[in-house]
Amino acid sequence: xxxxxxxxxxxxxxxxxxxxxxxxxxxxxxxxxxxxxxxxxxxxxxxxxxxxxxxxxxxxxxxxxxxxxxxxxxxxxxxxxxxxxxxxxxxxxxxxxxxxxxxxxxxxxxxxxxxxxxxxxxxxxxxxxxxxxxxxxxxxxxxxxxxxxxxxxxxxxxxxxxxxxxxxxxx
Amino acid sequence: xxxxxxxxxxxxxxxxxxxxxxxxxxxxxxxxxxxxxxxxxxxxxxxxxxxxxxxxxxxxxxxxxxxxxxxxxxxxxxxxxxxxxxxxxxxxxxxxxxxxxxxxxxxxxxxxxxxxxxxxxxxxxxxxxxxxxxxxxxxxxxxxxxxx
Numbered sequence: 001x002x003x004x005x006x007x008x009x010x011x012x013x014x015x016x017x018x019x020x021x022x023x024x025x026x027x028x029x030x031x032x033x034x035x036x037x038x039x040x041x042x043x044x045x046x047x048x049x050x051x052x053x054x055x056x057x058x059x060x061x062x063x064x065x066x067x068x069x070x071x072x073x074x075x076x077x078x079x080x081x082x083x084x085x086x087x088x089x090x091x092x093x094x095x096x097x098x099x100x101x102x103x104x105x106x107x108x109x110x111x112x113x114x115x116x117x118x119x120x121x122x123x124x125x126x127x128x129x130x131x132x133x134x135x136x137x138x139x140x141x142x143x144x145x146x147x148x149x150x151x152x153x154x155x156x157x158x159x160x161x162x163x164x165x166x167x168x169x170x171x
Numbered sequence: 172x173x174x175x176x177x178x179x180x181x182x183x184x185x186x187x188x189x190x191x192x193x194x195x196x197x198x199x200x201x202x203x204x205x206x207x208x209x210x211x212x213x214x215x216x217x218x219x220x221x222x223x224x225x226x227x228x229x230x231x232x233x234x235x236x237x238x239x240x241x242x243x244x245x246x247x248x249x250x251x252x253x254x255x256x257x258x259x260x261x262x263x264x265x266x267x268x269x270x271x272x273x274x275x276x277x278x279x280x281x282x283x284x285x286x287x288x289x290x291x292x293x294x295x296x297x298x299x300x301x302x303x304x305x306x307x308x309x310x311x312x313x314x315x316x317x318x319x
Contacts, residue, residue, distance in 0.1 A: 094218035098209045111204045113213075141209050151210075151218050165213060169201035 054164055055105040063128035067112055067162035069101035070132045072144035076117055076159040078126035083162045086117035090158045093118055095151030097144055099133055100168045109168035115161045118149035123159040194279075199263035202256055207246065207264070215268035222300070229269030231303070232277055233312040239288050240303055242280070248292035258285040272313075 058065050061077045068075065068083075080087030096115040103110060135142035149155045204213075211217050215224035231237035241247060241261055250257060258280040265273060293299055307313045 094212055095210045095221060098205055100205075111201065113208070141206065151221075165208070166201065166204055169198045171198075 054103045054108070054110055057105045061126060063126070063130060066101055066103050066105075067110075067164070068128055069130055070099040070112070070134055070144055071114060071160055071162060072129050072131065072134070073116070073127070073157070073160040074123040075126035075128055076123070076161050079117075079123035079159040081117060081159065081161065086115075086161065087120070087123070087158065089120050090117040091119045091152050091154065092116075092161070093148045093150075093152040096148050097141060097146065098165070099142070101132070101162075109170070110164045111166045111168055113161075113163045113165045114144065114148070115163060116148040116152075117158045117161065118152040118156055119154040120158045121156060194259050194262055196263065198256070199259045202252055202260045203263060206250055206252060207260070210246075215264070224264055224268040226268070226270040227272050229265050229271075229273030229277065230307055230313045232265070233274050234307060234310065237303055237307060237312075240293070240300070242285055242288040243291060243293045244296055244300075245292055248289040254282045254286040254289070257289065258282050261285070 060067070060083050061075060063071075063075070065083075075083070076086060077083050081090070086092045093116045096113050098111060098113050100109045101112050102108070131144065133142070134144050137143045137145055140146055147155065147157055149157050210221045211224055212221075215228075217223040217225075228241070231241050242257070247257060247261065252260065262279045265277065265279075269277075304313065
């Protein structure tokens with residue numbers, strides 16, 4: 001037992017002789033400030049990704065516009081609305097199908113929500129069918145063949161929007 | 172000099188350990204958007220015939236049956252997400268939409284639990300959920316039924 005006491009006493013004295021309380025505070029400060037500043041480094045910030053808003057380029061009333069990579073229906077852009085909003089007199093369906101499209105301008109993939117606009121008869125202009133990653137109807141959440149107006153008060157389909165809801169995650 | 176280098180190394184190690192223990196929030200949010208949001212909506216409010224997550228989802232893990240329900244519900248059990256991603260997105264939903272419904276002693280889902288329970292998906296879900304909510308209410312685990 002005495003042996004242990006002597007060992008720990010010696011160790012404690014040795015540490016006390018070689019270090020100071022101020023030194024400990026200084027080193028602790030370095031560790032805390034150093035650790036906290038790591039996320040501020042350019043490398044760490046770069047991994048947090050690009051801005052959420054895509055750079056828009058091209059004609060949004062064309063089927064080839066990047067946001068419409070999986071659209072199946074009439075473009076609201078040609079029907080009195082925009083790719084983000086419904087034409088006056090229609091109601092946006094709350095339920096929708098969601099996919100991703102790659103924006104060729106900034107090279108990033110975005111999550112697109114294809115909310116249908118409902119309540120007024122089919123718009124009839126700018127009919128587009130691009131089925132990238134469209135799945136059969138038994139994968140209903142990934143099928144663009146469904147009338148998503150099922151989620152609104154009227155089941156009558158008018159046109160489709162293509163709203164960016166976020167950046168796609170890449171492993 | 173050596174001590175300073177050591178300190179910096181320790182800070183780096185600690186910082187890395189903290190990040191690996193956390194859930195991958197970006198991936199969880201993305202998976203919610205891709206596989207849940209289409210029906211449950213961006214803010215978790217749901218809609219016609221789609222249950223509301225916001226301010227409610229946290230009630231379920233207050234009982235073992237409710238805890239299992241969130242994994243066995245077809246949208247979870249039959250999803251294309253792997254066990255890790257499913258555990259992650261369930262925890263993300265509870266943290267982000269649970270609000271006051273989440274109990275203080277809530278324990279996040281882990282991969283093993285999700286892996287085991289999703290093997291037994293629910294076939295009939297509407298009545299099951301209704302009965303479960305009634306059960307939780309009778310046990311005073313839900314004080315006010317906001318969405319049945």
